[in-house]
Amino acid sequence: MLSRNEFKFALSVIFSKKVAKRSAIVALIVGTILAFINHGNLIFSGNLTPECWIKMIATCFVPFSVSSVSAAMTALEAHRANT
Numbered sequence: 001m002l003s004r005n006e007f008k009f010a011l012s013v014i015f016s017k018k019v020a021k022r023s024a025i026v027a028l029i030v031g032t033i034l035a036f037i038n039h040g041n042l043i044f045s046g047n048l049t050p051e052c053w054i055k056m057i058a059t060c061f062v063p064f065s066v067s068s069v070s071a072a073m074t075a076l077e078a079h080r081a082n083t
Contacts, residue, residue: 002076009079010072023067031060 002010013019035043035056042048 006076006079010076013072013075014068019068019071022071023064026067027060027064030063031056034059034062 038059039048039052039056042052
């Protein structure tokens, strides 16, 4: 369990410009791959519905979240080792 200070530290890492930028790049690449895996037939046929667009955009939040949390956990481990 994280202490209050550790939680604040982790949030500061997640919302830092460097981590947010890196996570956005990962989300764009991985999200695009996942969109083609899940909706490739609709993308190529040009039959995307608004529901598909929403799902594809929401799919990008998964790699964004994983990348951000991973960066925070790594930084937190280094922070704990130095204190």
